[in-house]
Amino acid sequence: MFSAHCRYALGMEDGRIKDDDITASSHWYETTGPQYARLNREEGDGAWCPEGQLEPSDSQYLQVDLGRLTFLTVVGTQGRYARNSGNEFARAYRLNYSRDGLLWKSWRNRLGNAVMEGNKNAYASVINDLHPPIITRYIRLIPVTRVSTTVCMRVELYGCPWEDGLISYSSPEGQPMNPPGYPIASFNDSTYDGAHERRRLFGGMGQLTDGVIGLDDFLQTRQYHVWPGYDYLGWRNDSLGTQGYVEMEFVFDRRRNFTSMKVHSNNMFSRGVKIFSSVSCWFKPRLIAGWEVESVAFKTVLDDRNPSARYVTVPLNRRTAKSIRCRFYFADIWMMFSEISFQSGNKSTHTHVGYHYLKSTSLTSVPYPPAANPSTSEPPDDGNTPILIGCLVTIILLLVIIIFLILWCQYVCKVLEKAPRRILDEEVTVRLSSCSDTIILQTPPVKHLFLLCPTACGGGYAEPDVTQCTPHQCFHSNAPHYAETDIVRLQGVTGSNMYAVPALTVDSLTRKDISAAEFPRQHLIFREKLGEGQFGEVHLCEAEGLPEFLGEGSPLPDRDGRSVLVAVKQLRADATSQARNDFLKEIKIMSRLNDPNIIRLLCVCVSSDPLCMVTEYMENGDLNMFLSQREIESTLTHANNIPSVSLSDLLHMSVQISSGMKYLASLNFVHRDLATRNCLLDRRLTIKIADFGMSRNLYSSDYYRIQGRAVLPIRWMAWESILLGKFTTASDVWAFGVTLWEIFTLCKEQPYSLLSDEQVIENTGEFFRNQGRQIFLYGPPLCPPSLFELMMRCWSRDLADRPTFEGLYQALRPHVNQ
Known part of the structure; x- marks a missing residue:
């Protein structure tokens, strides 16, 4: 489903959609006019508000002119928060849309429902996917209510520019099928938004333009809760009389020079379905003109061996037209299409009916491509001979250039293969896509690197000087990309993260190297298993008599006579000798940490097996769970006793985390997994940075799995950590920016929640290339603009441009006292 990728902000929040392009049926005051209907913005009185009380029968609307045809896939809405003074929002709404501003259509989902769920409060944003998506220029949001x-x-709208220019297609209606032994299948165009007359479809668009490609078995669907055959528009030969073909007409926004047409067709010949045997197309340069006599004919190569659905490419010989009529001839009893694409030569524009693939455009900064000017259309061909000669010369030159580039690439690659494998303080050449796409990076000493890509994407492990894979390939090769020892080293033997520290601090250890006191293990009472790793487990325990055991200067807070909760990391009895040594190293590392915002090692049990380390644990649990169960403080939360936090609380938490990370950075310690799940909270809202998150099943979805194991928190990781395995204080700063984003969204959603893990990795490549197409996290509604600017600095492409933790602490601390 291509539409899953077409989810980029179209410009309400960042102002690319101008005030003049936002209108409304009415508004209360000038300060609640339509120009203030921008998501996450607080100008004017905070939102668009239609005049008067909204009645169930009203059709007040907010209208947005997108400036051009757009493939609209997502709508986001909020209410009026107005810096905690407003509490108005729409609990539901409908959508109307128009491609020309004259004819308006009502959107309905695939089950026929027109009303979308809206907001439940005034500040949280609600994101609704449009199934099916809309191809439109004008969109109206119509709030719906059951009471006055x-x-x-x-509002924010998400999608892509509709570069295809198709504004309608016409075809016969689809027919049902009743195959013996199978359920009845219906191949009608169920989302068609045009007219239905005399068993034909006119003047609209539907399932051939929704970006959903049908499966090999036409009875199976990509959608849920729909009937068999839903993804295809299909016709039976004998239902169309004796003509033996299906005639379709396509109308475009302007004249285009068409090079080819691609039709996605089913080919399950065992059930009487085949791709079309041939097709003939006629062209009309203007709508008021007649059809040109000369057609383009194409005969397909039928395949009776492979039943897979496939695209069939039909050459259109650069014919100029504003409208195309094609007749598709049957090769069997049935013919079924799910998508149709057209390739147009105008300004090298590739047009695709159903989806224009903007693979890596920023959610926050997607500029509109310049609008096409009809007057710039290329004139009809006056003669074919000069063009043919020009094409042949161009093809020959391109072949010569390609051959030269291939030879040059092979030469460079051979030179690089022979290059020294040392990269200490030297330049590293990182190849993300090809030998010709080369960027030079300055790298730190090799001890910081864990290369992710196998050599040439083909197996074995790459040396840390050259990687030749795309980010997607780096995580999808059959070869593992971290050695098993590296996985353990990143993950820690108990399944939690282990701090990266200078090598001199983790030399071989003995019991005398451990300064923590030995605690009687019989005084540890098991309460709950928090998580586990390959060689160890993490338990929540009560520690009897621990304050007395630690004596004066104990880091434990006053417990008011209650039992002391602790986290106990325990090594399994079957752990390897390497895991045992790593566990002792972790104890030595933890024993060095002494800061009010870092989890403290309290004591150990290492005189006998199993080895244990006992650390602090907070009664309020982790920050992610704490915030996700709360709302921002308001009169509503007070009146209804809803658990809440104030903006001041959030800022105080942020300052504490920056203080703890400042301390770690001063010791040259790198956390590698900073996130709200790894911040514990006591009843006084004191933050303690920990490393339990990776070991907990509750947060397994936050980690990218390699060979079925959750090891990499890619949504929090800097680009250099994902692509180069490079973990530094600067990469912790990146993760701190994401942690701030979590805090000010109250942990209501996962970072980059609209992107899959694979898309997050591909987006990492855009940060590397730094061509303005990377996707950033949006600004949380609760976040002050100055704080969001600080987050954006944390996500700077260049490490030197990111702030230090000392600078972050100094920047955040003044906000707490405001």
Whole structure:
């Protein structure tokens, strides 16, 4: 489903959609006009509010002119928060849309429902996917209510520019099929938004333009809760009379020079379905003109061996047209299409009916491509001979250039293969896509690197001087990309993260190297298993008599006579000798940490097996769980006793985390897994940075799995950590920016929640290339603009441009006292 990738902000929040392009049926005051209906913005009185009480029968609307045809896939809405003074929002809304501003259509989902769920409070944003997506220029949001009430809305729209220019297609209606032994299948165009007359479809668009490609078995669907055959528009030969073909007409926004057409067709010949045997197309340069006599004919090569659905490419010989009529001839009883694409030569624009693939455009800064000017259309060909000669010369030159580049690439690659394998303080050449796409990076000493890509994407492990894979390939080769020892070293023997420290601090250890006191293990009472790793487990325990055991200067807070909760990391009895040594190293590392915002090692049990280390644990658990169960403090939360936190609380938490990380950075310690799940909280809202998150099943979805094991928190990791395995204080700063984002969204969603793990990795490559197409996290509604600017600095491409933790602490601390 290509539409899953087409989810980029179209410009309400960042102002690319201008005030003049946002109108409304009415508004209360000038300060609640439509120009203030921008998601996450607080200008004016905070939102668009239609005039008066909204009644169930009203059709007040907010209208947005997108400036051009757009493939719209997602709508985000908020209410009027107005810096904690507003509490109006729309609990539901409908969508109307128009491609020309004259004919308006009502959007309905695939089950026929027109009403979308809206907001439940005034500040949280609600994201609704459009199934099916909409191809439109104008969009209206119409709030819906069951009772008389006041509503206000802020909006963001997500999608891609519709480069295809197709504005309608016409075809015969699809027919049902009743195959013996199978359920009845219906191949009608269920999302078609045009007219249905005399068993034909006119003037609209539907399932051939929704970006959903049908499966090999036409009875199976990519959608849930729909009927068999839903993904295809299909016709039976004998239902169309004796003509033996299906005639379709396509109308475009302007004249284009068409090079080819691609039709995705089913080919399950065992059930009487085949791709079309041939097709003939006629062209019309203007809508008021007649069809040109000369057609383009193409005969397909039928395949009776492979039943897979496939695209069939039909050459259109650069014919110029504003409208195309094609007749597709049957090769069997049935013919079924799920998508149709057209390739147009105008300005090298590739057009695709159903989806224009903007693979890596920023969610926050997607500029509109310049609008096409109809007057710039290329004139019809006056003669074929000069063009043919020009094409042949161009092809010959391109072949010569390609051959030269291939030879040059092979030469360079051979030179690099022979290059020294040492990269200490030397330049590293990192190849993300090909030998010609080369960027030079300055790298730290080799001890910081764990290369992710296998050599040439083909197996074995790459040396740390050259990687030749794309980010996607680096995580999808059959070969593992971290050696097993590296996985353990990153993960820690108990399944939690282990701090990266200078090598001199983790030399071989003995019991005398451990300064923590030996605690009687019989005084540890098991309460809950928090998580586990390959060689160890993490338990929540009560420690009897621990304050007395630690004596004066104990880091434990006053417990008011209650039992002391501790986290106990325990090594399994079957652990390897290397894991045992790593566990003792971790104890030595932990024993060096002494800061009010870092989890403390309290004592150990290492005189006998199993080896244990006992650390602090907070009664409020981790920050992610704490915040996700709360709302921002308001009169509503007080009146209804809803658990809440204030903006001041969030800022105080942020300062504490920056203080703890400042301390770690001063010791040259790198955390490698900073996130709210790894910040523990006591009843006084004191933060303690820990490393239990990776070991907990609750947060397994936050980690990218390699060979079925959760090891990499890619949504929090800097680009250099994912692509180069490079973990530094600067990469911790990146993760701190994501942690701030979590805090000010109250941990209501996962970072980059609209992207899959694979898309997050591909986006990492865009940060590396730094061509303005990387996707950033959006600004949380609760976050002050100055704080969001600080987050954006944390996500700077260049490590030197990111702030230090000392600088972050100094920047955040003044906010707490405001």
